[in-house]
């Protein structure tokens with residue numbers, strides 16, 4: 001375990017130098033890891049575990065050809081290491097509960113009856129446990145309940161692993177029945193390819209995660225981009241100009257600089273005209289959105305956001321509905337401008 005000090009706050013983190021992959025393999029050598037759900041997280045985590053030599057089986061509804069088909073394409077074999085959800089839950093000693101959060105609520109009664117003395121139930125989100133009054137997910141006392149939550153999309157859990165880097169993950173232990181909960185958690189965190197692991201609680205993870213994705217990472221990001229793009233269009237700027245000034249410059253130039261060396265460094269690499277204006281306007285934007293963030297956090301903690309997710313994503317046609325809204329977004333002039341602008345990137349033009 002290493003200690004890092006950030007502004008006077010000391011945090012403990014775990015890397016694969018401290019908890020090696022060999023140690024993870026040793027901890028997990030007699031376990032059967034049942035990954036329930038072959039969605040984006042299930043797929044990424046299962047493949048990374050498998051490539052790291054861990055004994056993995058998949059539990060996936062066969063009726064849904066998409067995810068089952070992905071598991072087949074990835075080399076999992078029915079009745080060998082690919083099973084219906086309940087069969088896999090019965091066989092696993094560590095159950096990675098990676099159905100969608102609404103799916104976890106629906107499948108819980110069926111999964112719960114297969115949890116045996118000494119098993120571990122693993123989550124990648126605090127959602128089902130923290131909002132137990134809404135989800136009904138109340139684990140029995142005779143198991144460990146643990147979490148490793150990658151701080152990235154499932155797709156990058158896999159792609160970063162293949163590229164030799166990783167996604168940082170938080171981890172938490174909700175219930176330690178066996179006395180082995182911590183080593184099981186850390187072993188899984190390392191074996192799924194986490195860059196480093198940092199401790200959290202189920203509450204803190206779900207509150208920060210629901211806020212982050214509704215806020216800066218996705219909701220706020222798309223919202224402020226739309227506001228600026230359509231402001232420029234209202235003032236008769238061309239789609240190319242509005243898109244380049246709102247999205248393309250950010251994704252192709254500036255955000256990479258923030259990732260490399262921080263916001264101040266990105267600012268320092270822009271003109272002093274830009275620096276002066278950005279330093280003034282960041283405070284205006286911060287103060288304008290702060291009340292919206294207050295409301296968001298309150299709605300997350302109170303469970304209002306949870307209820308919306310459970311209601312919407314439990315509907316039989318939830319996927320079609322989400323798809324329809326994503327398709328409406330795709331068809332907005334702004335994102336169509338993005339299609340055109342991306343096709344003009346030099347590497348795309350060379351391929352034509």
Ligand SMILES: NC(=O)c1ccc[n+]([C@@H]2O[C@H](COP(=O)([O-])OP(=O)(O)OC[C@H]3O[C@@H](n4cnc5c(N)ncnc54)[C@H](OP(=O)(O)O)[C@@H]3O)[C@@H](O)[C@H]2O)c1
Nearest residue numbers: 037038039040041061064098099100103106124125153154
């Ligand atoms: N996506 C991310 O980037 C990400 C990042 C960090 C943490 N997480 C967490 O990881 C977990 C899995 O998320 P995900 O995004 O991978 O989920 P997802 O892609 O939405 O998961 C879909 C999976 O859930 C199954 N499912 C849904 N409803 C079901 C039901 N009623 N019964 C049985 N199976 C059902 C689907 O199978 P069917 O086709 O049979 O419905 C599929 O296997 C969640 O707790 C999520 O919060 C996700």
